[in-house]
Amino acid sequence: MRFGINTWGLAFPVDASNLDTFLDQADSLGIPGARPVIEVFASPEASDLEGARALGARAAERGYGVVACGFNPYMLGPDRPAPHLISPDADERRAAIARACGFVDFAAAVAVGGDAGVLSGPWHTRHMHFTGAGLTAQERAWLVEGLKQVAARAEARGVLAGFELLNRFEGYVLNTVADALEVIREVGSAHIGMNWDTAHAWVDEPKGILESARMAAESGHLFHVHLGENHRGELGQGPVGPMLGDLLRVLGQAGYARCAVPELFVELLDPAVHKWVRREGDPLGAAQRSIRYLAAQVPA
Numbered sequence: 001m002r003f004g005i006n007t008w009g010l011a012f013p014v015d016a017s018n019l020d021t022f023l024d025q026a027d028s029l030g031i032p033g034a035r036p037v038i039e040v041f042a043s044p045e046a047s048d049l050e051g052a053r054a055l056g057a058r059a060a061e062r063g064y065g066v067v068a069c070g071f072n073p074y075m076l077g078p079d080r081p082a083p084h085l086i087s088p089d090a091d092e093r094r095a096a097i098a099r100a101c102g103f104v105d106f107a108a109a110v111a112v113g114g115d116a117g118v119l120s121g122p123w124h125t126r127h128m129h130f131t132g133a134g135l136t137a138q139e140r141a142w143l144v145e146g147l148k149q150v151a152a153r154a155e156a157r158g159v160l161a162g163f164e165l166l167n168r169f170e171g172y173v174l175n176t177v178a179d180a181l182e183v184i185r186e187v188g189s190a191h192i193g194m195n196w197d198t199a200h201a202w203v204d205e206p207k208g209i210l211e212s213a214r215m216a217a218e219s220g221h222l223f224h225v226h227l228g229e230n231h232r233g234e235l236g237q238g239p240v241g242p243m244l245g246d247l248l249r250v251l252g253q254a255g256y257a258r259c260a261v262p263e264l265f266v267e268l269l270d271p272a273v274h275k276w277v278r279r280e281g282d283p284l285g286a287a288q289r290s291i292r293y294l295a296a297q298v299p300a
Contacts, residue, residue: 001252002259003294004037005029006069006226009264010283014040016054023062029288032295035065037259039120039224040110042068044102049109056110066110067224067259070103070123072096084126085146086139086173097146100124100161101153108157117159118258120195120224124150124163125173134172135179143173144186151189162223164195167203175204177215184221193221197263198240198247199228209243210250217254225251225260227294232273234286235262236293245297252299262290 005026007014014022026038038059043052052068059066072082083095103123111117124147135143147163154161165180166173174180180194196216198209205212216222227247229238236244251260265273266283 001033001248001257002035002037002065003031003033003298004039004064004067004259004261005031005287005291006039006261006263008041008266008269009262009287010266012041012266012269016051016058019055019058020062023059023064025284025287026064028284029291030295031291032298035063037065037067037261039067039069039259039261042070042103042106042119042121042123044070044099044106046102046105049105052106052109053112056112059110060113065113065115065259067118067120067261068103068107068110069121070100070106070119071121072099072123072126074126074128082126084129085124086135086142093142093146097149100146100150104150104153104157104159104161107159107161111159117157118223119154119159119161120164120226122164122166122171123161125166125171127166128170130172135174139173140183144183147183147187147192148189151187151192154191155189160191160193160223162193162195162221164197164226165200167200169203170200175200177201177205177212177219181215181219181221184219193219193223195224195226196222197226197228199226199230199232199263202230202240209240210246213247214250214254217251217256220255222256223258225256225258226263227260228263232263232265234264235290241293244294245299248297249299262287262294264290
């Protein structure tokens with residue numbers, strides 16, 4: 001298993017212009033294992049692919065792999081709702097597919113040094129969008145059809161596209177591993193899978209996070225893992241921390257060998273993730289302590 005850190009735990013945004021400053025900080029964390037990973041926000045715009053390639057190449061020179069995170073906010077700008085795959089409007093669904101395919105292209109562009117491209121994040125749904133009910137049969141059909149088209153792009157680009165399972169307070173589209181696996185199997189592509197997150201799983205998984213992680217890993221469709229406390233703060237300062245050693249063992253025993261990345265947030269992102277209580281003080285100190293805590297839990 002490989003470990004790393006997401007860029008938004010220390011700074012936002014991070015791109016080729018300030019990547020070295022970020023990597024200097026990442027070097028100071030003492031991330032365990034070989035060739036650590038950084039997770040960066042992806043852009044769906046073709047005009048940003050050259051910058052993505054430069055970022056990936058520079059990260060590889062510094063000894064890091066890169067995972068791309070696609071985020072689909074509630075609004076892309078004033079009075080401009082983000083398109084989503086289950087919209088009743090066909091044009092909006094097509095726009096959502098194009099946006100997701102743009103994220104796939106970005107993930108391919110930053111993948112250098114022999115790594116397969118990996119796309120993480122909630123790119124499959126509009127964040128904080130609710131209807132007052134669960135996923136309908138029609139919405140599920142639209143979701144599967146959209147994911148099949150994204151899968152075709154991912155296969156063409158050699159990318160593993162893992163959508164993040166959000167808890168029910170951040171979205172209603174596939175909140176548990178069991179629900180996600182049904183859809184993934186219906187899509188029928190080895191390039192569509194999950195980005196599993198302890199903070200979200202803590203809320204909704206009926207059998208707990210250890211069983212949830214085991215199911216995800218044994219499926220063969222677990223592409224990326226976020227390690228976070230339920231309160232989104234410093235790793236080891238909440239109920240997930242004491243379970244972390246067992247969690248890593250469960251993932252390893254189930255054959256998971258990809259990335260597990262502590263997910264922290266700088267203050268600028270608080271409105272997006274609804275993390276109002278901050279206890280860590282400075283982001284670098286929180287990241288250093290979180291990585292030290294993680295390193296101490298890694299099975300020998």
